[in-house]
Amino acid sequence: MSDLLERLRRRGWRMTSQRRVVAEVLDGDHVHLTADEVHARAARRLPEISRATVYNTLGDLVSIGEVTEVSTDGRAKRYDPNAHRPHQHLVCSNCGTIRDVHPTGDPLADLPAEERFGFTVSEAVVTYRGLCAACA
Amino acid sequence: MSDLLERLRRRGWRMTSQRRVVAEVLDGDHVHLTADEVHARAARRLPEISRATVYNTLGDLVSIGEVTEVSTDGRAKRYDPNAHRPHQHLVCSNCGTIRDVHPTGDPLADLPAEERFGFTVSEAVVTYRGLCAACA
DNA sequence: TCTTGACTTGGACTCGGTCAATCGTAGGAT
DNA sequence: ATCCTACGATTGACCGAGTCCAAGTCAAGA
Structure with a gap:
């Protein structure tokens, strides 16, 4: 529903x-x-x-x-439509299937200050790529 | 050159x-x-x-x-053209400026096995978003 | 039930990109 | 140095995804 x-x-x-x-x-x-x-x-x-x-x-x-x-x-x-909980995406490079995934850790923390070029960084969008079980 | x-x-x-x-x-x-x-x-x-x-x-x-x-x-x-060294991108949400960045750590390691849905995951593409110094 | 501003429609249009037939040329063969 | 030819370049039509607009419709408050 x-x-x-x-x-x-x-x-x-x-x-x-x-x-x-x-x-x-x-x-x-x-x-x-x-x-x-x-x-x-x-x-x-x-x-x-x-x-x-x-x-x-x-x-x-x-x-x-x-x-x-x-x-x-x-x-x-x-x-x-799954906008109420933050998540990233896992995509099959062959068939395009997409799954919502929830990685541990905060990718924002992995971007050191000297790699920020004065930006106010607010978000990290991660796309994992690979082959799904059916395509592998 | x-x-x-x-x-x-x-x-x-x-x-x-x-x-x-x-x-x-x-x-x-x-x-x-x-x-x-x-x-x-x-x-x-x-x-x-x-x-x-x-x-x-x-x-x-x-x-x-x-x-x-x-x-x-x-x-x-x-x-x-910077394909010889792996990097990610930092994008200004306002003006679209893009910088190459080199985060520490491996985002692939942050995706637990139970979040892989049987995929063979080979790559993580990260896009950092925020405002550049000029747009902030 | 009436009214009205918000929503819907169809079609033309834009933008980014692809395709195919034909023409041109880089670079190996002589 | 020149000739050949397969590979690259060109033109223009075409396509998919998305936007825009003017005119028609309708949800919901009075």
């Missing part, structure tokens, strides 16, 4: 049938769909939903922090 | 005027140009060079391992 939908309602997000199906499609763990995949799945329940609406809704969800954008392959961005 | 050009010559890479200017444009530290930027700079020295040639040449350089692709913003890929 949809945690995401519940949180959105609580925020007073204006709820439309389009936004509801997009939120429902995104629900779950290890979900990393492209905008077109979201559109295709949403269209199974609401055939007239337009691409622009899916892009708008995803963009809104990202800007309010309920969904994060992941771009692991330089192709289409993927949308990750 | 061009280390890259020298390495390419040593590999027996067929040298054309187009390939030479692309290699020259890419020479240096903290260089992270988009394909279009490479094309623009190359065209200053060789006005008739085509976009397709730049893409072909960059693709070739990547596949022989002399240049690496970096995609930090989900927009155009950037090309990094």
Whole structure:
């Protein structure tokens, strides 16, 4: 059932049938769909939903922090509803499968001051790459 | 002077005027140009060079391992000639400036076995984000 | 139920990148 | 030095991902 939908309602997000199906499609763990995949799945329940609406809704969800954008392959961005707990990604270099992972330690601590070039560093995004069990 | 050009010559890479200017444009530290930027700079020295040639040449350089692709913003890929020594990237969230950085420690070691989902993990790509001195 | 501002739509458009047919040339062979 | 030819360069059409806009629709408060 949809945690995401519940949180959105609580925020007073204006709820439309389009936004509801997009939120429902995104629900779950290890979900990393492209905008077109979201559109295709949403269209199974609401055939007239337009691409622009899916892009708008995803963009809104990202800007309010309920969904994060992941771009692991330089192709289409993927949308990750698991924004409530920080995590990194493990990607199969062959088939593109993505898993959420929780490394120990803080990568920010591994960047010495003299390697910061005066930046105020706030975040470290880690992508682990390798071959999944099926592709190895 | 061009280390890259020298390495390419040593590999027996067929040298054309187009390939030479692309290699020259890419020479240096903290260089992270988009394909279009490479094309623009190359065209200053060789006005008739085509976009397709730049893409072909960059693709070739990547596949022989002399240049690496970096995609930090989900927009155009950037090309990094500093492929001979492993490093990560520090990106300004505001202006997009990129610096090469060398964190201590091995991020691969921070991913416990039970978080590997049966993958053979071979690489960790880290992108540090923050604000550069000028943007802060 | 009415009203209205927010949301949705379809289509044109942009940007980054790829492809294929044709032309040109680097560099080995003579 | 020149000739040949396979490999590289060029042009322009094309593609996928994403954005934009003007017009239509509708959720939800009064």
